[in-house]
Amino acid sequence: METKKQEKKGLSGGLKKFYGVGDMGFNLMSSIESYYFSIFLTNLAKFSLPMVTFITTTASTVDALLSWIYGAILNSIKPMKWGRYRSWLIAIPWLVPFLYAFQFVKIGDGMLSAVLIIIAAIASHVAWNFAYVANVSMISVAGKTPEERSQLSATRAAWSNFSKVIFSYVGPGLAAVMAGIIGEVNQYGGAAFALGCVMAVLYYAHFKMFDGYEVVQPEKGTEKKNAKDKTGGMDLIRALLQNPPLIALLIADLAKFMFNFVLMGVAAYYFTYIAGDSKMLTTYILITNIFCVVGAYLSKTLSNKFTTRTTTIGVMAIQAVLLLVSYFMYNRVTVVIVLMSIAMFGYGITYACTPALYGDTIVYSEWKTGKNAAGWISGLQNVPLKVSIMTRGIIITACLAMGNFSPDIDPAAASEELKNAISIGFMVIPAIALIIAVVALVFGFKLTKAKVDQYAAEIASRS
Template identity: 40%
Template structure:
């Protein structure tokens, strides 16, 4: 039997995600602006930096789960050890992502190295962090509690950063008479919060995972190999379904973020409302993550995800109907973010269910590898986002700075609403008809796995 969740875990698990999301918010919101307007790199070098770092990060992230799964357990355990050794590497390297040292070429190389090394380390740490959820949980209710807390801290970081981050970078640059240094210090502060938060996760999970010595005694030399990971992935159809469905959620989130500014500039024609929109929708996502634990317990994770995806579709369609009415549109988008916040918590539960299915099917536990697959939808959505936005704006005759035409307004509204709504509807149907696991089936499979292990242990003792 697993150790019950402590009160500390139930209340504060997710503080590490606050620091992590502060870093990601800094990167998403400020990195391009830093390269072009603060560090003043030529556009050719900016394109090279973003292309190289994006490609390398995508490749590295795909292997992060496999590395955590296959590397020999370290002193503090197979998963928790990464929370201790990786964050300091991130702290030492993330700051160089927001720096300009030497000539343009030299500085670009330093920025690329800072980006690649920091992301390699934080990918390993975050895969380990999300892998703690199935490790700590004894049942679906435990998973929902932990993922709901993660979602809350995740979205609280977005609210906090939207009002504190950019002004702090500008203030520090002004006070130190060096605009670049302001951004470097902000990056360092965000990375420091990441280190503190993950250390808190490391401490509050003490005693929940076997140490290196305990694993050595219990494993009898059995190791997970690359062929086990490949076999687990290829035979794990529920994992494939949730990856496709989760792409719908990440696509909704990315398009909402990328096109909100276009809506307020070219449709509402009032950029003063843009910060209010960001604040209200971020708060709605926090509430969605908080209430996910109640919705999930009432309906179970699978049906909760089906309903929340359907809710996204309904509110997006309403937003398209009333897109010229700014208050109604803002309300609809807030409800969309409420659903997204809930999904952010509950889809993790479905990923963790596929761990049990994979072990039941293949006899090998590849938990970290499967939880590492959580990054795949965001990588797919990143590519789709660029294609959708560029195509929709071109089709609508977009010209930067030109007066908005009715055709342009309709084109932006369609890109903002129709594509995400379609993705959410497909995701809802995929989970409803394609994801055939539920809490009862998962519990039965886990019981069968435990019985196999007991039988194997008895046979091993008899041979000895």
């Protein structure tokens, strides 16, 4: 008689300490694109600015349009050998280095080369998004309680943010080494391949850590269990539309990512045209990223003391206040760096807390609909991320236009109008986004720890 292997209960020491190393590898890999894709297209591949705009806009738009689909597919198809979600941590990541490298290789000239780069960018993102969504879905699979989900989210966030500190040293050096081996034009392709391999190896480490937490059901006598785990189109729609906390969380998550990406994009303008010292940007990035890591590390302590929901709302409100205070003091550069560092400390906390909140909405959805939509809901985390990347460019461009920006302006002669416009993008708009997030969570996300525990117990009693 075929028996079902018992699922592990409680988090292992490995998960408590090292879950998130895969995310560190993922961020190291994707940072090549974040920092070097544009300069590769303009300075190395020698594309015209209109062609660069065409390549980046096409790739990012398709990426955003596909962002919702990964969780839906994971939730709807037949599970593979090692489970519905865990299997994807080993099945897909090995393809990424080969696809991703061609995003930074120019083959031929003109439109053909541009099309090949776009195809490589889209294909590599599709491949890594399946693994990314499966990875975050495992938080709700292995984490059976709000405390366990908070633990996994905090550890993941700490490793993820630590990658930013590592990349500031590894990224430029690795590119320089590759330039010496395969040539300057293809240096970022070599770096992308190397860090893609690092990502695949570290996702495999996650695969091993989650062994026993997602048990594959035997073929016989499991129709009821399989029916609960497999979802159709209407099940996915209900999981979203009948889940007000999830909708509120998606709004708040969009604000969280907008805060991060807009700050990253505008910081260079702030230190060039307001601080008057572009070299300070390197120091600013290092300090704020260290604060981010510390915030992520401490998020579990705060969540256990105040609950994850309360911590997220409180921290976002404080971040908004810090940004608005910075705006009224934008000419005092040292004060701005201090306030922004504290705000980024808060980002580390909220970055760690939101996956745990998504876990709560997964429990609520299963309690309400009777269907486990973990992959679908976890995959929706991709949507705010991709939308925020798209809107970042619009926001930055609009603020620069408001200040009559021109690259020909001497930074020392920047007008107050331009400084004010840059500061609005750097401080006011992210603050407004965070205020909207606070309102959405206060009035839309009403899942308390007691309610989530109650829903989880009722779900368990149905099995």
